[in-house]
Amino acid sequence: AQSVSQHNHHVILSEAASLELGCNYSYGGTVNLFWYVQYPGQHLQLLLKYFSGDPLVKGIKGFEAEFIKSKFSFNLRKPSVQWSDTAEYFCAVGGYNKLIFGAGTRLAVHP
Amino acid sequence: GAGVSQSPSNKVTEKGKDVELRCDPISGHTALYWYRQSLGQGLEFLIYFQGNSAPDKSGLPSDRFSAERTGGSVSTLTIQRTQQEDSAVYLCASSYKGGSGNTIYFGEGSWLTVV
Numbered sequence: 001a002q003s004v005s006q007h008n009h010h011v012i013l014s015e016a017a018s019l020e021l022g023c024n025y026s027y028g029g030t031v032n033l034f035w036y037v038q039y040p041g042q043h044l045q046l047l048l049k050y051f052s053g054d055p056l057v058k059g060i061k062g063f064e065a066e067f068i069k070s071k072f073s074f075n076l077r078k079p080s081v082q083w084s085d086t087a088e089y090f091c092a093v094g095g096y097n098k099l100i101f102g103a104g105t106r107l108a109v110h111p
Numbered sequence: 112g113a114g115v116s117q118s119p120s121n122k123v124t125e126k127g128k129d130v131e132l133r134c135d136p137i138s139g140h141t142a143l144y145w146y147r148q149s150l151g152q153g154l155e156f157l158i159y160f161q162g163n164s165a166p167d168k169s170g171l172p173s174d175r176f177s178a179e180r181t182g183g184s185v186s187t188l189t190i191q192r193t194q195q196e197d198s199a200v201y202l203c204a205s206s207y208k209g210g211s212g213n214t215i216y217f218g219e220g221s222w223l224t225v226v
Contacts, residue, residue: 032212043115044202044217051212090154097167097209098144103153 002027004093006102013081014110021076021105023065023091032094033074035065036101039087047089050074061085081109113137115218117203123224124193132188132221136205143186144215145178148200157201160186161209193225 007022025031035047048059055067065076074091086109092099116135124130136143145157156170160180171177175194180186190197200220206213 036217043219044204046214046216049214092154094210094212097142097159097161098156098170099154099215100156101146101154 002093002095002100004091004100004102006089006091006105008105009103010106010108012108012110015083016080017109019076019078019081019085019107021089021091021107023074023076023102024072025074025091025093025100026072027093027095027100029095033065033067034092034094034099035059035063035074035076036090036092037087038090038104044090047076081107083109083111085109115203115205115216117201117218117221119221120219121222121224123226126195126225127192129189129191130193130223132190132201132203132223134186134188134203134205134218136184136186136203137216138184140205140207140216141183142206142209142213142215143180144204144206145186145188146202146204146217148202148220149198154202157188159209190223193223195225198223198225 003026005024033050036044037047038044048057050057050067088104088106090104091102118133143160146154159167162183175191178188202220204215204217206215
């Protein structure tokens with residue numbers, strides 16, 4: 001069965017700290033992988049996606065994620081977070097006709 | 112429209128009443144999805160439409176939940192005899208065509224509270 005596991009439910013950082021959010025997935029076929037972000041009071045937005053090719057994917061707002069097939073992981077990173085990165089982050093794996101989401105990680109960045 | 116539009120944005124209903132939630136996808140998008148977001152539980156897939164048909168309705172939690180899509184556009188999610196555990200944000204999303212290789216765009220959701 002398809003599943004996505006996000007290890008950290010809540011993360012608190014100071015501005016300029018580095019960020020890494022873990023995501024592991026379980027899926028039997030070719031995977032498409034996604035990170036979505038939900039800023040307070042806003043709808044879910046796509047941060048980045050991986051379909052094939054270079055396993056290091058660059059997204060919006062300085063985010064990147066690395067697909068490591070052997071570890072079934074797709075961790076999200078940002079070298080230096082800002083207060084405006086405060087949001088909830090969701091990892092998702094794409095199956096044939098739907099996305100399966102993780103439980104989400106709430107990130108709070110303090111000035 | 113410019114984005115996925117959902118209505119109502121907020122709905123408070125009494126236990127046992129029926130509710131209808133509406134989704135207007137991005138114009139030209141053939142695929143439409145319903146998800147449910149509960150506190151601390153991430154996003155739960157409910158149903159997927161390709162055009163007017165629903166090839167995957169495996170996520171509907173009970174027979175109290177149903178959805179339809181007409182004209183390949185607007186979709187309605189109906190919850191009959193609502194229960195308190197139905198309280199959640201119901202998210203609609205659409206993509207140009209089905210398959211996760213296409214970017215899925217989400218609406219702002221309908222917040223349902225059953226009292």
